[in-house]
Amino acid sequence: MSKNKRRSQKHKSDPTRSALRSIESIYILGAGPAGMATAMELSKAGKTATIVERDSRVGGLAQTLEFKEGDLVFRTDIGPHRFFSKNQYLYDFIEDLLDEKWIRVPRQTRQLIEGKYYDYPIKALQAFKNIGPLRAVKMVASYGVGAVQYRVFNRPVESFQDYIVANFGYELGKFNMLNYTEKIWGVSCKQLHPDWARQRIKGLNLTTALKSALFGGGAKQAKTLVDEFYYPQYGTGLIYETIRERITNAGFSFHMESEPTKIEHEHGRITRVTLNTPDGEKTIEPDTLVSSIPITHFMSLLDPAPPAAVLEALAGLSWRAQVYLFVTLDREKVTDDNWIYIPDSDVPVGRIAEMKNFSTDMCPEGKTSLFLEFFVTEGDEVWNMSKEELFEVAMKDMERLGLFTRDEVRNYYHIKRRHVYPVYDLGYPERLAVVKEYLDTFTNLYYIGRPGRFKYNNQDHSIEMGIAAARGLVQGERPDFDSIGGEQEYFEKGKLAEEKSVKAG
Numbered sequence: 001m002s003k004n005k006r007r008s009q010k011h012k013s014d015p016t017r018s019a020l021r022s023i024e025s026i027y028i029l030g031a032g033p034a035g036m037a038t039a040m041e042l043s044k045a046g047k048t049a050t051i052v053e054r055d056s057r058v059g060g061l062a063q064t065l066e067f068k069e070g071d072l073v074f075r076t077d078i079g080p081h082r083f084f085s086k087n088q089y090l091y092d093f094i095e096d097l098l099d100e101k102w103i104r105v106p107r108q109t110r111q112l113i114e115g116k117y118y119d120y121p122i123k124a125l126q127a128f129k130n131i132g133p134l135r136a137v138k139m140v141a142s143y144g145v146g147a148v149q150y151r152v153f154n155r156p157v158e159s160f161q162d163y164i165v166a167n168f169g170y171e172l173g174k175f176n177m178l179n180y181t182e183k184i185w186g187v188s189c190k191q192l193h194p195d196w197a198r199q200r201i202k203g204l205n206l207t208t209a210l211k212s213a214l215f216g217g218g219a220k221q222a223k224t225l226v227d228e229f230y231y232p233q234y235g236t237g238l239i240y241e242t243i244r245e246r247i248t249n250a251g252f253s254f255h256m257e258s259e260p261t262k263i264e265h266e267h268g269r270i271t272r273v274t275l276n277t278p279d280g281e282k283t284i285e286p287d288t289l290v291s292s293i294p295i296t297h298f299m300s301l302l303d304p305a306p307p308a309a310v311l312e313a314l315a316g317l318s319w320r321a322q323v324y325l326f327v328t329l330d331r332e333k334v335t336d337d338n339w340i341y342i343p344d345s346d347v348p349v350g351r352i353a354e355m356k357n358f359s360t361d362m363c364p365e366g367k368t369s370l371f372l373e374f375f376v377t378e379g380d381e382v383w384n385m386s387k388e389e390l391f392e393v394a395m396k397d398m399e400r401l402g403l404f405t406r407d408e409v410r411n412y413y414h415i416k417r418r419h420v421y422p423v424y425d426l427g428y429p430e431r432l433a434v435v436k437e438y439l440d441t442f443t444n445l446y447y448i449g450r451p452g453r454f455k456y457n458n459q460d461h462s463i464e465m466g467i468a469a470a471r472g473l474v475q476g477e478r479p480d481f482d483s484i485g486g487e488q489e490y491f492e493k494g495k496l497a498e499e500k501s502v503k504a505g
Contacts, residue, residue, distance in 0.1 A: 026473065027052060027273065027284055029260060030292035032060020033459050034449030036243045037466025038290050039252055040093075045474045048251045050284070052275060054259040057237070058244050060292075061420065061450075062459050064235025067326065067413055072364040074328050076371050078417060080339040080353040081236040082107070082229035085460040091230075093463065097242045101233040105358055111341045113176055115401065120341075135171075143169030159426065160192035167197075180343035183350050184375045185320060185423060193424040199456065199485075231358050236459070255282075260293075263301040269444050290469055292449035292462075294319070294419040295435065306438055313434035317454055320421040323382055325372040325394055328410040333357075333368050334403055347397045348382065350375045370404070378418055387414035422454040446473065448481060461485030 026042065028035045031053035042049055057063050062081055067074045082105070085091065095102050109120045116130045128136055149155045150166035157163050160181060164173040178189045185192060232238035244254070258277040265271055270289045275282045291298050299306060299314050306314070339353040353371040355362035363369050372394055376383045385393070391412050398404055422428075432454055439447055448465040450457050457465075461484055468479040 024288075025284070025286050026050070026288045026290070027286040028290045028292070029273075029298075030060065030449065030452070031055070031058040031240065031244075031254070031256075032292055032449055032451070033062050033240065033462035034452060034466040034469070035060075035290065035292040036240045037093075037463040038292075038446075038448070038469045039247050039466075040097075040243045041467045041470030042473070043247045043250045043252065045470065047470075047474065049290075050253045050255065052255045052258050052260065054257065054293075056257050057241075058254075059237040059240040061417060062236050063240065064237030065326070065413075065415070067328070067411070069328065069411055072367065074326075074355075074364070074367070074369050075235045075362045076326050076355050076369060077236050077353075077358075078324065078415065079322070079371065079373060080351070080358070081459055082231055082338070082358075083236075083460055084229050085464075087460070087464060089467070090460055090463060093467070094230075094239055097239060097246070098232055101238060103231055103233050103359060105229055105231045105338070107227050107229055108337050108357070109339055109341070110335075110337050111176055111343060112401065113343055117340075118176075139169060139172040139175070141169075142171035146170060157194050159190050160194055160197050160424075161189035163194040163197035164189070176341075176343045179345050180341060180350070183343065183345060184421065186375065186377055187423075187425065191425055193426050193428060195429070196424045196456070233359050233361050235355075235359070235362060258282075260298075260301055262303050263289075263298070264303045265442060268441050270442055286444065288444045288446070288473055290446045290448065290473070292447075292452040292466075294451040295439075295447060295454045297419075298447065298452075299435065299439075310434055310438045313431040316427060316431040317435070318423045318425070319378075319419045320423060321376050321378040321383060321416070321418045322420045323374040323376050323385070323390065324415040324417075325374075325387075325390055326369060326413040326415065327372065327394075327404070328363070328369045328412070329367065329404055329408045330410050331368050331404065331408050332366055334370060347401075348374055348393055349397060352403070367410070375421075383416070387412070390414060419451050422450070422456055424456065428454075440478075446478075446481075453481060455482075455485070457485040 024047070026047065026049035028038055028049055028051045031051050035051060035053075036058055039049055039051055051058075055063070061078050064075055064077050067076075083094065111118045111120055118127055118130060131139070146165040146167070146169045150157065150162070155162070155166075157166055161173070161178060164170075164177050168177065181189050181192065181196070248254070255275060255277050258275050260273050261276050261281075262272075262274040263270060264273070270286060273284050273286060273289065275284060296314060296317055296319070299310075305311065333354070333356060335354055336357060337354060338357050339351055341351055342349055349372050351373040353373075354368060355371060356368045374382050374390070382390070382393075395406060399406070435454075439445065446469045447453060448469050449462045453465070464484050465481055468481065468484060471477075472479040
């Protein structure tokens with residue numbers, strides 16, 4: 001009798017292990033957008049699975065949090081989420097879940113730079129008035145210099161800064177793009193890979209921006225912006241809570257507040273996963289494992305450990321984290337914006353979302369709230385600040401910028417998240433390729449989503465990855481996950497279903 005067969009019979013004699021195994025055992029690590037979409041699509045195909053989630057709620061970085069203050073309920077997403085896609089199936093997928101709770105929202109976004117607001121897309125007269133003629137001339141001249149360097153003399157685009165200077169000029173770049181990007185990543189734009197720019201702003205340059213500002217057509221021709229988006233009535237987490245309800249009724253099960261501590265493999269297959277759960281340690285034996293947890297964490301749990309060359313490449317992959325303050329206010333409204341970007345390097349807050357402007361059901365009548373985001377590295381000064389310390393840091397700028405005062409604050413809440421942004425430094429493509437090549441040797445493993453593939457994608461692309469994983473699993477195929485969201489163009493390219501007309505509020 002083979003070693004594997006003896007091990008299998010031994011495990012099957014254990015009623016605890018038997019209870020965790022079905023005829024075809026599919027396990028999904030992580031209940032974020034990718035993992036939950038996988039489960040929903042499997043359900044449609046008549047399959048069942050078990051989902052393992054470290055948190056007490058589903059949705060991952062797209063979950064919606066609720067805070068009760070007496071009889072009042074304030075809701076917030078973890079950052080501003082909105083939905084648009086070129087894939088009509090994704091609209092149908094979510095509309096089937098939410099029906100009339102899937103509302104259409106007008107988009108208003110601004111940048112707050114040096115104490116002045118700039119509409120986005122750009123309004124020429126407003127921008128010219130704020131910037132002033134001398135600075136505007138410098139920006140145009142700088143764009144000309146960049147165009148000559150990179151297009152006439154073919155200077156190579158090797159970094160994020162190269163890409164920005166080539167398309168916008170250095171003066172405009174440092175005004176609102178280079179400094180904001182360095183705020184997000186915590187490193188110089190010269191050390192960031194141009195993939196970040198190619199994914200987020202391809203098709204938009206100074207010429208198309210000016211056409212949009214002057215004639216209203218340039219940005220739309222570049223398909224870089226949308227002026228409306230879809231949003232769940234009670235927060236983006238409603239998508240994943242609804243999936244959880246649907247698939248639970250279909251026979252799926254969940255291990256919440258649980259996480260893997262060891263992932264064993266043999267002969268190119270994941271064989272066993274040890275879980276730490278509220279009820280103690282459990283061991284599962286997946287026929288197929290779908291992982292949407294951070295790729296770096298997944299690799300650290302493998303037993304046997306990956307080869308030294310793979311571990312060396314893995315060590316070079318890093319993440320940016322975030323710290324948040326959710327502030328509830330005794331005030332009708334602060335702005336009309338969905339979110340505001342603050343590129344200024346001397347302001348610690350990077351982005352602000354007013355949740356009421358996504359849906360009026362996100363806060364009580366007559367009240368509002370703001371979600372303040374800080375881009376950090378885990379363990380740095382801001383990450384280690386107490387709730388009270390962070391609030392004091394934020395208030396200095398909130399009052400100085402005229403957003404709100406201490407007297408208007410009802411309460412504030414402190415939230416932290418690790419593994420938010422995969423860092424696209426100059427060497428990440430080569431290191432990631434080594435890691436993926438190793439993971440692809442596991443025949444029963446699908447790794448998906450932003451954390452699972454170390455790919456900065458949006459909610460819609462994570463859902464699409466989950467759907468592709470489920471279909472590939474059912475059909476016995478390995479989807480090309482890297483082609484999803486890999487069209488090298490801005491992810492806000494999308495369309496709204498024409499038949500929908502429900503408005504926010």
